Amino acid sequence: MSIDPSTRYRPYTHASGGWGSARSVMHILWREQAMVKTGAALLKQNKPGGFACVGCAWAKPDDAHAHPLEFCENGAKATAWELTAQRSDPAFFARHSVSELRAWPAHALEQHGRLTHPLRYNPDSDHYEETTWEAAYQQIGASLQALPADEVVFYASGRASLEASFMYQLFARAYGTNNLPDSSNMCHESTSVGLQESIGVPVGTVTLSDFEHTDCLIFFGQNVGSNSPRMLHQLQDVRKRDAPIITFNPLKERGLERFVNPQSPGEMLGPDSTLISTQYHQLAIGGDTAAVMGIAKALLEMHDGALQDGRPGLLDDAFIAEHTEGYQRFAEAVRAQSWASLEARSGLSRGAMEATATTYANAERVMVIYGMGLTQHRQGVQNVQMLVNLLLLRGNIGKPGAGICPVRGHSNVQGQRTVGIVEDPAKVPVDLIERHFHFRVPERMGLCTVDACSGMLEGRVRGFVSLGGNFLRAIPDTSLMEPAWQTLQLNVQIATKLNHSHLLPGAQMWLLPCLGRTEIDRQDGVVQSHSTEDSTGCIHGWAGNSEPASEQLRSEPAIIAGLARATLGNGIDIDWEAWRRDYSLVRQAIAKIYPDIFADFEQRMWQPGGFRRPLGAAKRQWATPSGKAQFIVPTSIDVDDDVQAPYARRDVLQLMTLRSNDQFNTTIYGYDDRFRGIHGTRSVIFMNASDIVRLGLEAGAWVDVSTAVQPQVKRQVGPLQVVDYDIPQGCCAAYYPECNALVPLWHHAERSKVPAAKSVPVLLTLNTAGKASHDDRLIIRN
Secondary structure, three states: OOOOOOOEEOOOOOOEEHHHHHHHHHHHHHHOOOHHHHHHHHOOEOOOOOEOOOOEOOOOOOHHHOOOOOOOHHHHHHHHHHOOOOEEOHHHHHHOOHHHHHOOOHHHHHHOOEEOOOEEEEOOOOEEEEOOHHHHHHHHHHHHHHOOHHHEEEEEOOOOOHHHHHHHHHHHHHHOOOOOOEHHHHOOHHHHHHHHHHHOOOOOOOOHHHHHOOOEEEEEOOOHHHHOOOHHHHHHHHHHOOOOEEEEOOOOOHHHOEEEOOOOHHHHHOOOOEEOOOEEEOOOOOOHHHHHHHHHHHHHHHHHHHHHOOOOOOOOHHHHHHHEEOHHHHHHHHHHOOHHHHHHHHOOOHHHHHHHHHHHHOOOOEEEEEOHHHHOOOOHHHHHHHHHHHHHHOOOOOOOOOEEEEOOOEOOHHHHHHOOOOOOHHHOOHHHHHHHHOOOOOOOOOOOHHHHHHHHHHOOOOEEEEEOOOHHHHOOOHHHHHHHHOOOOEEEEEEOEOOHHHOOOOOOEEEEEEOOOOEOOEEOOEEOOEEEEOOOOEEEEEOOOEOOOOOOOEOHHHHHHHHHHHHHOOOOOOOHHHHHHOHHHHHHHHHHHOHHHHOOHHHHOOOOOOEEOOOHHHHOOOOOOOOOEEOOOOOOOOOOOOOOOOOOOOOOEEEEEEOOOOEEOOEEOOOOEHHHOEEOOOOEEEEOHHHHHHOOOOOOOEEEEEEOOOOOOOOEEEEEEEEEOOOOOOEEEEEOOHHHHHOOOOOEOOOOOOEOOOOEEEEEEEOOOOOOOOOOOOEEEO
8 A cells, every 4th residue: 555645755855944944934925915914024023123923932032142034934934824814704704604614624714814803603593793892891791790700711822922911810810710721731831840849940941041051952852843943043053062962852853953044045055954963862752751760870870980980970969969959869769770671661772871971971061951742741740850850960950051941832821820820829929919909819729721621521611711722622632522612601712813612612602803913902092012921931022013904803901801891890909991001001010919020021021132030940049848959759760651552562552742844733834744754634643664564554554543541432533644754663643633632631741730642552443444534634533
């Protein structure tokens, strides 16, 4: 059986960046019919006086280090996607029923363009119909008043500004609930839990300037080429200084192999490219803790050998003694591990782990960079803490060029947590909120994303307000959650484009169209500015510079203010209308509630490169109960233990979900994954050649994929076409969000409840019926 002609698989042999990136950007600018408008906007993207990228949260450089074009391929796609000339206006919804639109692929829904008017679903006609903003506010407010507060969820996707996020969490808490799940619950909550326990801060400790001083970078589970390509500039500079970069990832990712800078005429016209990873170790899915344990074991053995020979040891004993606790227990646990078990679980040879340890020992300043490949596991918190353990052994936190660097996804997902989007009231300054705004903050723990989903399944959640995002496509257990979604009494979606979360309405369904990042936000004729926090804890001011897609659009702060006024009335000491007119008043309020972070907010937000929030760990000040950084002993090297393939069942593979380079989160820009050589489809599963043969398959075969646990609940997607790919034995990979149906809701990280989508035990069954349709909406069987 051969690969279907519509599924063109050609291994990509070029570097990341380069002409491939340039052609991809030009293609989407042309397709969105916004060549001139988007081109002008891109010149101001991530620049002083311009707007913050719609896409990822990677740091923005100061003026001295800024590039002529401070955007990447996916950032350009996100901007073109927002500035498209296409429109989903009331006439569009008059032509198409919700039932009809539900059958459209996700790509086609968003491709049709921007929402332009507030809409309410009419169940009698099965159509969305135009309404007025005031009617929407009043009717939604009345519905919220009729619902018990703890039965309503206020979700935030991670794209809203600091101003909008602060207003949103105040609205929810004044309403009476801490039900404030967000997209961080689905990706980096393992970071927030793990780093807080280990070093006393919930975020990373490095900034862009650390890349200028580092002697070595170590990557775990992060695909820079697709998810944060602007970082490739820093990586290229590191490599030009001949500093090593060591990568651990099950798949070879082109952005971590080679790079051609599209902004360098010499590189674009010449044959050369920059080698990014000097060592590339393809560990088994779920083998991260074992791999780090192996590196630590090799380092300890080298350290012991040096001391026995009368040479200086390789550990930073002074740092360990002064700044840490728990070292002895950790060292004993590491030494107790056998090399055989570490090799078997990591999928790496002892030599590979020793090579990393040797390079690490020879570098004075080391940074560890990681992404969701570490956090979306059953033991995701442990994975994060193992990286901290490794850094602590040689004092690599709290000095220039060293530290821990989690790479966040959506553009303000870290910042919204900073200003109160969090379900735990213990993580917000309750006393200051109550003192300044004169309402009582609820004491009850709110719902995170997984708990909100459970609440819908059990009928305990009846109202849902969403500040951006595509919740229903982003969450696990799709086939179970879709019916539950339709039982909601109230569903309010603040959005820029149509998506599948909007097409399974419950009793009341509203679509409230908002301004995008790129667009000028005028309130009573006065242009407003916004702010966001990037992955490195730096806070930036920005403003849109393009005319809005419709005169009917409202900003997110304006929508939140309108809903709050209609719901809360005059019982809360917040002048929502004044905040709507002047966002500087919101920033003044933020500074009162978070004075240690946001003092002189209005002036500092325009500082080149942003101003950095205080992070004690970066100065070796540890806000832990003991006042020291913690070595935390892992409970197991089996990071995903629902089924321990290949030990328990030889026919079980461990599946990781991944994104193509033609997508951002749930937004699908196209059907090509250039770096992996896939063209014209997303209905593929990447497999090791030996697994293909031993399971009785062949490249090009069509298979159905089902979850290999909890057999009484059938979770299945397919058909997917088998692609022979360079991935470790026992592992396979397929695209997110299509494969979310395979992730049980309970299959999440311990303590952080992040869905464990990077390691799902699956079984494959040959599908003899033929190929999938040419779209990304795979068949989901209940």
